[in-house]
Amino acid sequence: MKMIDISLQKILISDGDHFELDVSFNTDSKRIALLGPSGAGKSLTLRMIAGLIRPNSGRVLIGGSTYYDSEKSLNLAARERQVGYVFQDYALLPHLTVVQNIAFGLQQGWFNPSRQYRSELVTHWLDKFELRSVALNYPHQISGGQKQRVALARALAPNPRVLLLDEPFSALDRSMRLRLRAELSALQTELSIPIITITHDVEDAEVLGEEVVQLLDGRVFSQSSSSLRDG
Numbered sequence: 001m002k003m004i005d006i007s008l009q010k011i012l013i014s015d016g017d018h019f020e021l022d023v024s025f026n027t028d029s030k031r032i033a034l035l036g037p038s039g040a041g042k043s044l045t046l047r048m049i050a051g052l053i054r055p056n057s058g059r060v061l062i063g064g065s066t067y068y069d070s071e072k073s074l075n076l077a078a079r080e081r082q083v084g085y086v087f088q089d090y091a092l093l094p095h096l097t098v099v100q101n102i103a104f105g106l107q108q109g110w111f112n113p114s115r116q117y118r119s120e121l122v123t124h125w126l127d128k129f130e131l132r133s134v135a136l137n138y139p140h141q142i143s144g145g146q147k148q149r150v151a152l153a154r155a156l157a158p159n160p161r162v163l164l165l166d167e168p169f170s171a172l173d174r175s176m177r178l179r180l181r182a183e184l185s186a187l188q189t190e191l192s193i194p195i196i197t198i199t200h201d202v203e204d205a206e207v208l209g210e211e212v213v214q215l216l217d218g219r220v221f222s223q224s225s226s227s228l229r230d231g
Contacts, residue, residue: 001064002026004194008048008058021045021218024058029225031188033209034198040215042198043088046164049196050085051078062162062194081162084155088167090147092139098150099135102126105158125153145176152187165197169204181207 007024021041025032034042047053049060051067054075060068067076092101103122126132129149134142142150148168155163168184169177185207188195197208205212214221 001061003028003030003063004032004196005059005061006045006049008045008055008060010044010048010053010055012044019218023215023218023220025213025220025223027211027223029210030192030194031208031210032194032196033205033212034196034215035200035202035205035209035212036198036215036221037200039217041218042200042215043166045215046085046166046196046198049162050083050164051076051081052085065161082158082160084158084160084163086148086151086155086163086165086168088170090139090151090171092147092150092154094139097136097138098131098142098146099126101139101150102131102153102157105154121157121159125157129153144172145180148172148180152184156191160193162193163191163195165195165208167199168197169199169201184208 005026008021010021012019012021019041021044023041023045034045036042044053048055049062049067055068055070057070058068059066059070066072066074067081068074093104096104099118099122102125103119106119106121126135129152131146131149131153134146139147139150148171165184169180172180181204188208195208197204199205199208211223211225213223
């Protein structure tokens with residue numbers, strides 16, 4: 001069994017528009033980059049892997065676990081998949097502080113974490129991403145790079161089985177993009193979980209993917225090992 005085995009089919013019809021996605025790839029690599037232009041089906045693929053959208057058919061197998069298999073009528077709910085997801089716009093909750101945002105995925109029940117919430121896990125990620133100085137700030141009070149780190153910390157705090165990154169640098173200027181690309185690449189080597197990153201940027205794909213899968217018009221155009229990863 002491959003580390004990652006994805007086969008997803010989905011037909012979307014809206015206001016007369018028709019989009020058909022049929023994406024299949026498998027690999028033993030833990031670092032996958034899905035590369036392609038806007039409209040290629042990258043975000044749709046990622047959301048089906050996370051369980052946020054149900055495919056028409058296919059399968060999602062990652063790290064020996066089956067999240068979805070239409071032939072077996074198996075479809076784990078998004079929360080049961082234990083997936084860490086970093087959205088393109090980070091999706092931080094504006095009324096919660098940095099600490100509360102990071103702790104949000106750890107909290108059970110309907111109540112938000114308190115403003116003074118502390119735990120070893122939250123403290124670990126505050127220190128890991130150098131966020132202690134802005135721990136009690138709100139999202140509108142921190143920089144774009146700090147927002148990305150908060151989103152990463154929130155995704156990683158619950159100890160996910162897989163991490164999904166949706167265009168992680170699209171909201172950043174080039175200098176910050178280069179810095180955080182290097183930081184995220186270093187973080188990848190520390191994490192033992194599979195990481196799937198989607199991007200339209202070839203350099204991002206080369207740095208963050210051991211395997212690069214190119215999508216075009218809802219199909220896999222090519223799949224290859226990253227030339228930068230290979231040396």
